[in-house]
Amino acid sequence: MGQDNPWYQYKLGDEGIESIPVEKDLVVLVDEKLDMSQQCALAAQKANRVLGYIKRGVTSRSREVILPLCSALVRPHLEYCVQLWGP
Numbered sequence: 001m002g003q004d005n006p007w008y009q010y011k012l013g014d015e016g017i018e019s020i021p022v023e024k025d026l027v028v029l030v031d032e033k034l035d036m037s038q039q040c041a042l043a044a045q046k047a048n049r050v051l052g053y054i055k056r057g058v059t060s061r062s063r064e065v066i067l068p069l070c071s072a073l074v075r076p077h078l079e080y081c082v083q084l085w086g087p
Helices: 037-057 063-079
Strands: 022-025 028-031
Touching (some): 028 037, 037 063
Antiparallel strands (some): 022 028
8 A cells, every 4th residue: 555565556646656666867777676787787788898908909008008998998997976875
């Protein structure tokens, strides 16, 4: 009975509002339990993709070349919304 009922139908005016399992807001995925695991998985996938681009596109494997590339290209994908994941 009431809003704690899983079959409760929310309405906006006279129209019912659908329930969805995941919402994307400001490029952040949040599911109905406020779990960020899908967002973390997508961030790791993007970072791995960029690492693959670096591996295939850069012939030098020296630390002086790889470290700045990873800091500039990979790290932002992993740090995106980190304040939201672990405040």
